[in-house]
Amino acid sequence: MEEKNLSEQESLQIIQQMINTAKQEQKDDGVGWIIWGWLLFFASIFTWLNIQYHWFKDIALFWNVFGICVALYWIYRIIIYARGRSREKVKTYTADLFAKLNSGFFIFLLLIIFSMNIPVRGVPPAKGFMLLTGLYGFWILVYGTALNFKPSIVCAYITWAIAFAGLFIYKIDPTEGGEFKLVMLVHALAVLVGYIIPGHLANKEFKKLHRKDKQSV
Numbered sequence: 001m002e003e004k005n006l007s008e009q010e011s012l013q014i015i016q017q018m019i020n021t022a023k024q025e026q027k028d029d030g031v032g033w034i035i036w037g038w039l040l041f042f043a044s045i046f047t048w049l050n051i052q053y054h055w056f057k058d059i060a061l062f063w064n065v066f067g068i069c070v071a072l073y074w075i076y077r078i079i080i081y082a083r084g085r086s087r088e089k090v091k092t093y094t095a096d097l098f099a100k101l102n103s104g105f106f107i108f109l110l111l112i113i114f115s116m117n118i119p120v121r122g123v124p125p126a127k128g129f130m131l132l133t134g135l136y137g138f139w140i141l142v143y144g145t146a147l148n149f150k151p152s153i154v155c156a157y158i159t160w161a162i163a164f165a166g167l168f169i170y171k172i173d174p175t176e177g178g179e180f181k182l183v184m185l186v187h188a189l190a191v192l193v194g195y196i197i198p199g200h201l202a203n204k205e206f207k208k209l210h211r212k213d214k215q216s217v
Contacts, residue, residue: 030202037195039066044188051181059180060125067113074106097146105139126169126183133163133190140194149205152198159194162186 043066051059058064112135116128123131137159144152166186169179 029206030199030204033195033199034203037191037199039069040191041188041196044184044191048181048184048188051184098143101139101142105135108135126179127167129183129187130163130166133166133187133194134160136190136194137163140198144198149198149202151201155194155198159190162190162193166190 043062046062047059050056050062109132112123112128112131115123116125137156140152140159141156144150144156166183169182169186
């Protein structure tokens with residue numbers, strides 16, 4: 001086949017497409033952060049309400065529901081991935097990095113959750129949630145660094161500070177489930193700072209950039 005010589009206009013279009021792709025790689029719409037953050041936040045708040053007002057005997061009910069929802073979501077994602085694998089586009093370096101990071105994050109997440117559910121010598125739930133909060137901070141820091149998004153980087157360190165503070169909650173509330181109730185509030189605060197606020201900021205910046213790209217076309 002003969003090679004087709006590109007015109008000047010076609011060359012400029014290709015360059016513009018490459019620039020736009022690079023821009024999209026460096027920006028995240030924040031929707032994933034917002035959804036994940038609000039789900040964690042509401043699970044924490046409803047667990048606190050459940051302990052406070054004795055709605056259900058199982059204080060972990062809302063977390064069990066959350067876990068089932070997450071499991072169903074990942075089963076759905078696996079099925080979609082398996083069906084569309086043959087049509088998958090070439091991954092960019094950033095997309096490949098995030099895919100591996102997400103896998104590592106959820107494996108570590110499961111490890112902490114399983115350690116919290118070991119009956120005898122497992123990690124106490126109150127401490128386990130602070131370990132989860134520390135893991136959130138690591139994930140947020142890597143994403144913020146990769147995307148050069150400073151709010152996430154700052155919020156990652158604040159999330160770690162909250163996690164460290166949460167480790168020192170010792171029977172401040174002597175009532176049944178009182179310590180865990182306080183941990184839920186600390187966890188909700190960490191999620192608000194680490195996921196929800198940066199997520200909405202990223203979404204706002206993404207929309208602003210998207211409008212500028214449309215105007216420049």
